[in-house]
């Protein structure tokens with residue numbers, strides 16, 4: 391990897407490569423794609439250095455927080471597409487979805503025991519973060535994590551950015567270098583040793599090979615001990631669907647993004663977050679595709695450092711520039727924040743002013759207090775909130791503008807900030823197909839003041855930014871949205 395991208399590589403233990411290892415193992419945990427993937431590229435580099443073949447493990451456990459039929463189905467659709475691709479390309483690809491807790495770990499350890507080196511995805515939240523802290527101590531081979539999450543390498547920041555403005559400054563200083571040092575489109579093309587690896591006979595001892603489960607996804611998922619109430623959604627979890635969504639957005643939404651992104655009725659945002667979350671598409675590809683639609687004559691020389699301000703950096707079409715600020719600055723600030731903070735999912739991480747104001751208003755009377763079940767079932771007095779929750783429950787997503795209102799209101803309708811946070815994380819990560827992401831924590835904690843500043847003081851919220859359903863109704867186009875999702879009967 392070139393120098394700039396060495397900021398993406400984290401060596402997690404001090405083992406030397408196992409000279410008897412038969413292959414290099416790339417464990418695909420979250421950036422689940424064969425293209426534009428720095429971690430896969432790095433694993434290919436190790437395989438070439440050692441003259442060994444590469445084995446790619448893509449697996450899925452059934453024993454993790456907020457496991458649902460929705461997430462499983464989406465993920466397995468992507469794995470099925472991968473299996474077909476890997477067969478065509480004759481890759482050493484092991485695909486496995488566990489039916490019982492523990493099978494995944496056992497498979498990983500067996501594969502690692504015959505490997506020379508292990509490379510996997512760097513990811514700053516959720517179970518991947520925990521695994522990447524634990525396994526390097528348990529496995530006897532070098533364990534590298536490689537960041538293929540965004541444009542600005544995680545190793546480039548030395549502390550958590552406390553605002554988008556601060557991170558935007560870093561992004562503006564590094565954008566051109568990041569963009570001109572991209573991941574390779576097809577890193578597997580560089581793999582020198584393409585020998586077929588005969589995996590040891592006991593690899594699947596007591597468990598079935600992943601192929602079976604991917605042939606009959608609904609049947610397999612329905613038997614798992616996971617939350618079956620949260621049903622699969624219409625969107626397909628594969629890369630082809632992600633590329634299709636990107637193409638549709640460029641055609642229909644990009645040129646009006648800035649103007650119409652906040653109107654739920656317009657549906658002009660990209661909808662890419664589910665596939666960005668599972669790594670089916672890389673942020674680099676999205677940025678590249680979008681930049682190709684800047685007005686004629688635009689090139690990278692038009693970019694001017696603008697001290698962290700939103701405008702005046704890309705100097706292209708304001709719709710495109712606005713979208714880039716979301717997908718680069720707002721998406722990545724959360725990755726960098728979590729990378730530096732192990733309290734990223736706790737209230738302690740809030741800036742002092744936010745925690746202080748929440749504490750000052752902790753005992754303020756609440757006009758409405760709802761239980762988790764009432765919230766989950768859209769049973770509040772607020773039509774817009776209920777509609778947003780219904781969209782989340784049924785379709786696995788909420789329109790961005792309403793997502794902010796949705797989060798803010800839970801703070802107002804629960805007994806204290808701790809309960810509000812618990813409910814929000816639970817609702818988001820259970821129902822949202824893009825949940826369990828650094829952006830889940832950015833979005834939820836933004837409602838509590840992370841990356842924000844103090845506003846005028848008011849009950850319950852204190853100095854946190856406040857949002858109301860009445861002003862939302864006046865501000866954005868919602869008629870069709872409420873027609874579609876808003877027919878839940880109010881509780882009161």
Ligand SMILES: Cc1cc2nc3c(=O)[nH]c(=O)nc-3n(C[C@H](O)[C@H](O)[C@H](O)COP(=O)(O)OP(=O)(O)OC[C@H]3O[C@@H](n4cnc5c(N)ncnc54)[C@H](O)[C@@H]3O)c2cc1C
Nearest residue numbers: 659660661662663716717720721790797824825829830833
């Ligand atoms: C309470 C709350 C919870 C949220 N939970 C999640 C979550 O679980 N997963 C998730 O990916 N996003 C979450 N967000 C951020 C944001 O709402 C979604 O990323 C966005 O709505 C996804 O829709 P889109 O792909 O059409 O976005 P677009 O507007 O098309 O933007 C393109 C991409 O930019 C990034 N992005 C856009 N807006 C934001 C933002 N405000 N913060 C961070 N990144 C952004 C996303 O990766 C998005 O896919 C949350 C926001 C809030 C307020």
